[in-house]
Amino acid sequence: MLISVPATSANLGPGFDTLGLAVDLRNEIVIKPSKFLSLSTHGEGAENPKIKKNSLFLSIFNENYKRLSGKTDNFRFEFTNRIPISRGLGSSSAVIVAALSGAYTMAGVKYNKREILNQALRYEHHPDNITPAVMGGFNVACVEGDRVYSKKRRMPDYLRAVVVVPNRTISTARSRTVLPKMYKKEETVYSLSRAAYMTALFMSESWDLLRIASKDKLHQARRMKMMPELFDVQKLALKQGALMSTLSGSGSTFFNLAYEKDADKIAQSLRDRFPHFRVFVLALDNNGAIAR
Numbered sequence: 001m002l003i004s005v006p007a008t009s010a011n012l013g014p015g016f017d018t019l020g021l022a023v024d025l026r027n028e029i030v031i032k033p034s035k036f037l038s039l040s041t042h043g044e045g046a047e048n049p050k051i052k053k054n055s056l057f058l059s060i061f062n063e064n065y066k067r068l069s070g071k072t073d074n075f076r077f078e079f080t081n082r083i084p085i086s087r088g089l090g091s092s093s094a095v096i097v098a099a100l101s102g103a104y105t106m107a108g109v110k111y112n113k114r115e116i117l118n119q120a121l122r123y124e125h126h127p128d129n130i131t132p133a134v135m136g137g138f139n140v141a142c143v144e145g146d147r148v149y150s151k152k153r154r155m156p157d158y159l160r161a162v163v164v165v166p167n168r169t170i171s172t173a174r175s176r177t178v179l180p181k182m183y184k185k186e187e188t189v190y191s192l193s194r195a196a197y198m199t200a201l202f203m204s205e206s207w208d209l210l211r212i213a214s215k216d217k218l219h220q221a222r223r224m225k226m227m228p229e230l231f232d233v234q235k236l237a238l239k240q241g242a243l244m245s246t247l248s249g250s251g252s253t254f255f256n257l258a259y260e261k262d263a264d265k266i267a268q269s270l271r272d273r274f275p276h277f278r279v280f281v282l283a284l285d286n287n288g289a290i291a292r
């Protein structure tokens with residue numbers, strides 16, 4: 001069994017805990033029945049004993065496999081990690097969605113994306129990464145009770161994500177603690193109006209107005225202050241023609257959306273100016289999680 005889950009960029013500026021899209025950078029897991037539990041890990045985090053142990057994946061897989069099949073069996077798990085860890089590209093969501101996808105398919109239960117998404121909400125309480133990780137594409141999501149309500153729009157193939165990945169990790173849990181408990185009405189309206197406007201722009205493919213729509217006053221600047229170089233990343237990406245340039249999730253990655261024809265030029269300028277950061281040009285993903 002092969003499970004494949006894409007990286008995701010959440011918030012997209014003003015859509016805090018609401019908007020997100022999937023990019024074509026995938027973690028893959030091969031799962032085989034085995035006499036003993038065994039794991040192998042390649043790629044991102046493979047040198048880190050905590051990541052190699054992958055207790056997040058194993059606990060979710062085991063809990064759900066038991067719930068669905070009524071059994072406790074052993075498996076071999078082969079992890080190929082391509083999503084940078086703790087960088088704001090939804091690595092934890094990818095692990096959660098992969099573990100659930102694995103548990104459902106190994107237990108022989110029909111693969112139902114809505115069900116996987118609602119289960120994923122038990123492990124990650126904001127829906128903006130788990131939704132595109134499961135569904136692919138651009139997604140608007142909200143939570144009511146224990147369910148995610150979401151709407152997906154497929155992304156066109158003439159756009160690219162130019163993703164700047166700093167060498168420093170930022171834990172999402174920690175990065176949420178720097179945010180205020182209360183917001184002023186003006187800040188709230190500023191971001192709320194742009195999140196709504198941005199959604200309309202994505203739904204109508206009106207890319208050229210994203211610069212206005214992607215501004216935010218709820219979380220971005222507060223978080224970017226932890227790594228002030230990110231302000232220069234954003235300035236340069238916009239100067240070079242990015243359609244929008246936003247902190248990816250809680251950071252440290254920066255997400256830039258660009259026309260395909262501009263993407264390599266933007267990426268090269270960013271590489272030249274920030275040689276210590278990794279810069280990827282990625283297609284957008286419309287498939288989300290795959291189990292086969």
Ligand SMILES: Nc1ncnc2c1ncn2[C@@H]1O[C@H](COP(=O)(O)OP(=O)(O)O)[C@@H](O)[C@H]1O
Nearest residue numbers: 051054081085086087088089090091092171172
């Ligand atoms: N490929 C992976 N293998 C094992 N654990 C992972 C992997 N990716 C993420 N994690 C877990 O998720 C945590 C990172 O989650 P988080 O801070 O939300 O980062 P991100 O912004 O990338 O989602 C890691 O510390 C680790 O516990």
Ligand SMILES: N[C@@H](CCOP(=O)(O)O)C(=O)O
Nearest residue numbers: 010017088089090172249250
């Ligand atoms: N809305 C969340 C998104 C976190 O994304 P991640 O990729 O950093 O886990 C937030 O802003 O905290």
